[in-house]
Amino acid sequence: MTTYQELLKDIALKDERVIVMTAENLASIRDITVALGSRFIDTGIAEQSLVGMAAGLALRGRIPVVHALSTFLTMRAFEFIRTDVGIGNLPVKLCGGVPGFLSEANGPTHQALEDIALMRIIPSMNIFCPSDEQELTLGLRQVLEHSAPFYIRLNHARAVIEHTQAFNIGEAEVVFDGDDITLLVYGMLFAEAVKARALLQAEGKNVRLLNMRTVKPVDEEAIIASALRTSLLVTIEDHFITGGLYSIVCEALIRRGINCKVLPIALENRWFKPALLPLVLEYEGFTGEKIAEKILKTYHGGRQYASSH
Amino acid sequence: MKKEQLSQLKKTALKVREHCIRMSGSGGAFTGSALSCTDLMVYLYGQFLSCDPGDPGRDYCFLSKGHAVPALYGTLAEMGILQKERLSAHLSTTDDIYWHPNKNIPGVEFHSGSLGHLLPVATGVALDCKLRGQGNRVAVILGDGELDEGSNWEACLLASAYKLDNLIIIIDRNRLQANKKTEELVPLEPLEAKFRAFGLVAETIGGHDFQEMDELFFRIPFQDHCPNVVIAETIRGKGVPSIESRADRWFCSFSDENVELIVKELYDTAAEAER
DSSP: OOOHHHHHHHHHHHOTTEEEEESSOOTTTTTTHHHHGGGEEEOOSOHHHHHHHHHHHHHTTOEEEEEEEHHIIIIITHHHIIIIIITTTOOOEEEEESOGGGGGGGOGGGOOSSHHHHHHTSTTOEEEOOSSHHHHHHHHHHHHHSSSOEEEEOOOOOOSSOOOSOOOTTOOEEEEOOSSEEEEEOGGGHHHHHHHHHHHHHTTOOEEEEEOSEEESOOHHHHHHHHHHOSEEEEEEEEESSSSHHHHHHHHHHHTTOOOEEEEEEEOSSOOOOSOHHHHHHHHTOSHHHHHHHHHHHOOSSOOSOOOO | OOHHHHHHHHHHHHHHHHHHHHTTBTTOBOHHHHHHHHHHHHHIIIIIOOOOTTOTTOOEEEESSGGGHHHHHHHHHHTTSSOGGGGGGTTSTTSOOOSSOOTTSTTOOSOOOSTTOHHHHHHHHHHHHHHTTOOOOEEEEEESGGGGSHHHHHHHHHHHHTTOTTEEEEEEEOSBOSSSBHHHHSOOOSHHHHHHHTTOEEEEEETTOHHHHHHHHTTOSSSTTSOEEEEEEOOTTTTOTTTTTOGGGSSBOBOHHHHHHHHHHHHHHHHHHHO
16 A cells, blocks of 8 residues: 555655645654655744745745644644635645644643644635545545645554545545444544444444545535434544534534534543553543443434424 | 762762653653753752742743653652652553653643743743742753744743843753754754844853753853853763664663663663763
8 A cells, every 4th residue: 555655755756846844743754855855844843934934835836745743733833824824825735743642642732632623713724634544645636736725634544444435525435324323533533433333233223434534624415414314423533522523513513404413522621641542542432332332322212303304 | 069969969860861761661752852851850950959849939940842751750759759659650541641741740840842832931930030039040941953943032032131040041952853963954053152142141061961060050140130041962862872862762662671671771881981
């Protein structure tokens, strides 16, 4: 399988508009810096100038692909993203490293749990949250070719399921169909959602699984269709409950006047306990088993809220 | 400095280095960075500052390069401020000890981990000490790579504007960033001259030489009404030759067996130096 950095290198070598940048974080691009020559730029630990420079390069027709840890990229440089990249509607591609639970034992300073909330309120911004490295490479070309700015929540996990559905910006992947419950997920928790679904199926529930892929633009039709078909929607995300997928789904339902029960599985008004990743998932209740347990406690079958459909 | 004091500092530093190495097992730590500023931390807590957490008149010590936290926790443990047993819970959910400083740990003045934050914070603390006419000294340790962040230079302008001679900025000058030499990525030199141009007084010393530190630190404030900068020339990974000055030894994750080998290397190296 082609890795993210191999594909990025191929694209960059064929398209001289592409410039790969970082604020001293090589984790995702370590092996391609030499091959890119002068089209690789490391600004040192200076995220604000990294984004400002990227805007300047984009003004000159370049497509900067910018790397830094998610917190420092989306939060320290926020106003540079909003004002220079956002208002300018420049095709800067912002790649955030170790978002959400992937920051493991780094502590709250490194926990990007509000990155989606922040990025999605910028009018011209789009957001891609791949569930693994395969999906990251599946969507990369379209995301880079798109004329608008993008935030990519980097995730290099190994795929637990092969993604066969074609990638289209604004289109969710229907991984499994079902008509009792719908799980809506993005990013690294995809693998846990797949496990949770298997456990729920074993309990006799018929479970639909949607991988949201781009949470902005979001696949509103897929959300609405799920609300009409299944009686419980479950949003699963390593993000604060505020401003992430739960908010996105609820906003879509209300906008369309559809009443459906939505169970959020997210972080409620606090940072998570820093530790190695498997311990974090266990402690915070985000393993497939714990997710399935929570859902079974909530789901009692049938339509629980009146709906005219 | 008296001979006994010097020998006590050296002994403490060795124990702190052992803590740093042990914290780099099962999951890892930023070992190279921690070993780089271990002597500075031990000197500040053991000799120069008075950091009793319960004392409102205490001196402050902020670690802005938060990833070097094993040196801080190791020092706090050796000073009797933090229980040593807690260090073994590193990276587990049974305690709160992880890759960056946590304010809930006794002796930690503020959390850090995002670079370029604690010099502005320390400037605020130093300003308040001045406003209240209190004599607390405020030390803050920065990495040299960290100086890429513009917030540091804004804070230097402010510290200078407010004449904060109670502020002591210590640069752990190991000349390495996460991946490269500082001078190859974003050159910092002439560093002393940069700080001086911003209105601070900067001096350079060896960051592993307690005698040299003692002679310099006791001249602080270097000049009335001017913030102080100590550029401490250090070696990343200091004390363990197999990881010293290696750009790829910023973060280390050792197996249990390697932890023991590296602790042995540490003590053998120290014994050799004493001979």
